[in-house]
Amino acid sequence: MSSVKQRLVQTVNFLGGGQQSPSSLPWNPDSSAFPRRKDLPKISGAPEGAAWVWGKDDNIGRLNLLTPKRVLHASSLIKTGELIPLNLPLNNPDPPAFHREDFKHTIKELADETCYDDLYELNTQSSTQWDGFRHFAHLPTKTFYNGAKASDITGPNANLKCSIHHWSEHGIAGRGILLDYRRYAKANGIHYDPCSGHAIPFQELVKCGRAQGIDIRPEAQGGDIKIGDILMIRAGFVERHGELSREERVKLIAHRTENDGDLGIFQFAGVKQEEEIIDWLHDCYFAGVVGDAPAFERWPTQQSYHLHEYILSLWGMPLGEMWNLEGLAAKCAEEKRWFFFLTSSPANVQRGVSSHANAIAIF
Template structure:
């Protein structure tokens, strides 16, 4: 349990909510329909949880920030549909041909039931080999080896394994709401900024702020006067998919098979969000329901800090994290229309005890 607010604090919150016509999340479990949520610096301390854990939706919660996708917010997000154009964001299941980090390649076999009349498919795949949601079982808070909401390794494998943080919880709820694209790769091309998405390149908060401004978006949280509302789903285009399709197959395989090891010298190197305090504050305080990018890692890889953003996003804050989404068509359409908000839906795999899932997602403009 967290330390309860003092009577004075409660009274001040009530007065502020009355004056601003808002509703502040102040009592755990938080009401997901609240209009104001604590900043990263205001997070309550939760007994038995790591520092900065936002395990605030209930002791048996395995949805995390998906809780913010309430009927009210989903209905409001539907108003972003203007033309009805559907843009899937899923790479083919066999892309990349050679996955990074030593993951297994996708295998597809057609099973003949009756020649010329009936067939089945047989898939063999690692759900982390292409367009994917990292589930809460995927990456722990390393110092404590805690997954989201106190889940441990013994809950995932072994004789005491159970369904804590299973991906099927997301499938039971569903994912749909308002998406926002920050097309950093497009911004970089326009401004003459050169970088290789297949190498370590940290995209800072200042970079994203400038990208948003160029797109006509104030990327600050609505509570701070910006355009990002609680429950929005973030998509950042860093350019990996663009480069993947420009490289010959042999070069793609060579880069995917670079040595993966701990530390700054890891051969696996990708552009992504900077691991900095401003990025952590922003990702937390915007109260995104989900975050996603187009590279094999969401953050710049390898980390140059003593932590990974994965630890904060997944284990501490309970925010679904998407990787290797195909944002090329979406970026092109958003730039043509000069509109970077849209309706987004995703159907994670209903796999009890599952760790992750392909996104199975689409934007509707």
């Protein structure tokens, strides 16, 4: 965006009253501009840096930004109607990372040779998934999004606070953006194994975006990212996984022979834990962020915190992992087009923690 256009956007926001005041709670999802992370209000009873700004009974966080107006605008990206499914098979990765259970599928015969059912036994975190707000707490305070506690999730007083079914009832649809870091890295001599702790810093994402013709700053700062966009970063895990034998996957990904309680033995490429990344992820006001690796962020963390804490518990931003971005990356490169319409339908399970994504990109 030119400096003239940037000033025009800022002027319209100011004069039109569309800019959200930090202290005016709850925030209006239809606002045309939102406060930066450094300007977040202090919320009574919340951890430092919490953006619990959509109301005390809110359960959907940044999905509030997927307003009818933004969804309608995103639908204008549909030009050819081509569908790109983004879901791995339910038994992929095989075996799963982080000591999760294998997917089990049984076919049940209801009537001799004429009628059948499926029976699934699965962990919703074992394939293409959304991490729900019940999945990961702010560790120092043991607090989940919008003040939820462990007692809200399990035990005699368990309830529906931050349950995944709220996402299902709202729905997920909007403008998706792909940053194909794997393609950029290969083109620029950056050699790494996605099954290693390779960290992707903000400045490399800036260069990746520039190579794709995208300014990855928020629109309010002169960039191309719109409020409510759904970010996808391809780090190359799915590509690498497909190159490995099952024996290699057991060794590099599943660590089935290691101590089941030690998650630090796992290593995956992902977004770097750093202040530039945290500010960017917050200030763009993404409705969700997605990666193709098992953790989205570089695993294990290089800091005293996890990005999961910011994304899920402090901000209420849906976090997708192990999405199959291979076909999408090929289509985007072919079309030289990195924005598209995205739909996802989380499971309608009351008290649910997370869900498979059931996601499709539409061109």
